[in-house]
Amino acid sequence: MKFYRSHILIGIDDASLAAGVKEIEAILRSELQKNNLSEEINILETGTLGLFGTGVSLMVYPEQTAYVNLQKSDIAEIVEEHFLKGRPVHRLILDNTLVRKYDFNYKRRIVLNNSGVIDPENIDEYLGTGGYEAWEKALTSMQPEAVLQEVKASGLRGRGGAGFPAGLKWSFTAPIKAEQKYVVVNADEGEPGTFKDRLIMEGDPHKLLEGVMLCAYAIGASEGYIYIRGEYKLCISRLEKAIEQARDYGILGKNIFGSGFDLDIFIKIGAGAYVCGEETALIESMEGNRGTPRSKPPFPGVAGAWQMPTVVNNVETLANVPAIITNGAAWFAEHGVEGCTGTKVYTIMGDVRLPGLCEVDMGTTLRTIIQQYAGGMKEGKAFKAALVGGAAGVFLNDQRLDVKMDYNSLKEYAAVLGSGAILVMSHSADMVDMLWSVLRFFRHESCGKCIPCAKGTQLLYKLIDGIRKGKGKESDLDEMIRISNGMLKSSFCALGQSPCMPINSAITNFREDFLARIK
Amino acid sequence: MYKQIFGKYTPKKENLIYILHEIQDQHPEHYISAEAIKIVAEYLSISESHIQGVLTFYTMFSTKPRGRNIIRLCESPPCFLKGSEDILRQLRQLLEVKIGETTADGIFTLELCACLGVCGNAPVMMINEDVYGDLTEAKVESIIASYRGGK
Structure with missing residues (x-):
């Protein structure tokens, strides 16, 4: 087996492809060649590095240096400074303060322990x-x-x-x-x-x-x-x-x-x-x-x-x-807690500093996930709500930041873990708009097989659209809860049974947002 | 075209969605024509109405001719939070079409879609098989221009 001084891991996923990773990789190869480093420095294509919204990123081992937001013009500098002269290019490294806060948690990973480390195509x-x-x-x-x-x-x-x-x-x-x-x-x-x-x-x-x-x-x-x-x-x-x-x-x-x-x-x-x-x-x-x-x-x-x-x-x-x-x-x-063992992979997005993924033990709190694994809230933004579990999930307010994230604990708060999607919102997000977006989704995706869901999703959208346009009444809120609870009882599958969760939680936890649109 | 595609799949109903995907991908106007429905129905020994039902059920299929490039903008909550409505407004203006329509020059069709699973880079759109994330007005303008330029 060949021995290399350093390995450069390039995460190839849909996100980095969209950011032009292939072009950067080609430039990197040719720059290494130019400096006669091809035999010393290895380039490895791997899965996601777990960073999103940071454009093209590279991870260098054994140094464990993460370069982010790379432009084509940066590559020559990295090769010359870091790989030739051994001086990492600080201006391109994932913010030092963030490195300390950002935790990949590889030690506890079960499902994603190889992701971002091995070549998935080999x-x-x-x-x-x-x-x-x-x-x-x-x-x-x-x-x-x-x-x-x-x-x-x-x-x-x-x-x-x-x-x-x-x-x-x-x-x-x-x-x-x-x-x-x-x-x-x-x-x-x-x-x-x-x-x-x-x-x-x-x-x-x-x-x-x-x-x-x-x-x-x-x-x-x-x-x-x-x-x-x-x-x-x-x-x-x-x-x-x-x-x-x-x-x-x-x-x-x-x-x-x-x-x-x-x-x-x-x-x-x-x-x-x-x-x-x-x-x-x-x-x-x-x-x-x-x-x-x-x-x-x-x-x-x-x-x-x-x-x-x-x-x-x-x-x-x-x-x-x-x-x-x-x-x-x-x-x-x-790993995890009693009745809910193992880890869970979450995808965190919205108004956090480092949107991305994390795999942590079941039962980790929402606060820890946001603070430790997503770099905290974006600068100047305060936490208002998190939509946990996707469209078929629930809107949680800041009272729920310390709830353990596992199937049993969340149930106590009529919440669900669902698929593990966490959409974090700051005070600039309006819950009427967000619920509107969720209900528009259900209206589109209802398959039409059973009446409660086919009709219900249409009615719910009509009501929230009215509120959003300032034509709603306070009684519409009760009506939405009534309809969605009816759908829970009578729909054929989980799709029609789901809208009650975002509706109930949004209206209960953020009623003032709705009333502001009604008056 | 049909012969070559049918060569890859046994005449079983379970292969219907694959066959439709391939026909649509190969058609210059990216759609499934009435003629195609008839030929596939015959090959798989199923009714044309069954195929029609399948086609209209799944969002990736079209029974109307479309443009050379298909833009699919995500309208799900994570992209919505990040301003997909503004991107949609801009696209409609740039292309002078409504949702579901094709531009007069036949270069683009504008569609909306549900979550593409690239939410870390919201707002996101897909053009044909390529994903474009972290969209801003400037970015959208240059992407559209690059396709107009013959990409």
Whole structure:
């Protein structure tokens, strides 16, 4: 193996591509060449570095220097000063005060521990971090039942939003005898403000594949499908590559590791419909139909894709499984809080200094997440509200900053963790406008299958639009709560059951914003 | 075109969305024509109405001819908070179209879309397969100009 003096990590993701990372990378290569440094300094393409809104960023190891907001004209200077003369270019380094405040938390990461560190397009790098050890361990020394029990014992809960225990879900499907069973990955990430699954798939696609493999083994499925948004082009191409590499290495295929177990994984691409994040709608879409939800029961665990027993899990859920099998349930349960074990990946955006992602233990407070992992509020801005969980989430006020973020604790405040999206708002944000935007989203995304949701989302939008235009009455607020609570009770799927959460929380916690528009 | 696409997919209904994606991507006007619906229905042995239903359900498909470049501006709450409404106003003015319309010269179609998952860089839009983030009025103007210049 070749030895390099320094490694420059370049995060390639949708955000950095948009900022022109490829051009910068080309210049960097040619500058290193010009200075005869190509043999000493290595350039590595990796997944997200976890910084957003900072344009093109580079991370230099072993120095651990983060360069941000790079322009084409900066590169020659960095190469000459930093790599030739050994003097980091301070004016381009992520603000020193921020470095101290900004915490990547790699030590506690489970899902994103490789993201931003390894080359996601190279299976050898994943293997080098201990990748596919869990898969080998399971196939060569564990019964499927033992894998299932380990996941059950870990307390892992679904990370898609509802928080249903993953092991329990698998245990419905495992004992069923059927000619075919399936694992389906829900990668139709559409909850506004959520992009954690994109980062997992872009940064460490093999980890997801290994999770699918372990699930397939535990429940006895020989086919896996990853249903992914059509918009996620980079994820699709990285996963396709990863699957191809796994097949080449005999990690996927027939009689894997001589165990007699067969498995292959395929990608299914969506075409833009929020409701397809609902597991039965997703299955309908996979089968080539309109993505409308099915009546339950039967649940997918019994009769899912093509009417066969199917486990549908979120990307983040499955990406936790390899570490659970490698290190054991007890190790996993050391992360997080009782009843809500492990870590959670959050995407934080809005009026914070460093919008981006973080993976922290379940039960970390909203205050810690904002202060420690998002650099605090933007200069001159004070916290007013956070929309936690996306459009199907809740508006929290500053009274809730110290609530522990996990499925159980948030429930006490009629709040949800949802997908882990945190949209932070300062006093310049008006809750009437924000709720209007949320309800416009639901109006657009209602699939039209059931009347409560199809009609309800229209009515709700009409009411909030009236208030926003100054034509509302105070009784409209009660009417919105009444309608959305009715939808909660009578809608066919979670989409129609969701608007009550942002509505109730916005009107209860920020009533003065609404009254200001009414009078 | 159809022959080449059908060569990649067995005639099963589950392949419908893939086939439609490919036909739309390859069509210079980025849409699924009535003729295409008929041919696909025949290949997959499903009804034309089923295909029509699928097409109108998913936002990425169009049954109307569109421009060479499709602009999809995100209108979800995170982008809204960061001023996507102003960007929309500017785009409508620059392109002289309403939402869903194509410019007279056929270069652009303006559409809105739900969250693209690039919220760290809100406001965001996608033109064809490229994502543009941290949009400002100046940035939008230069992006549009670069496409007009034949990008």
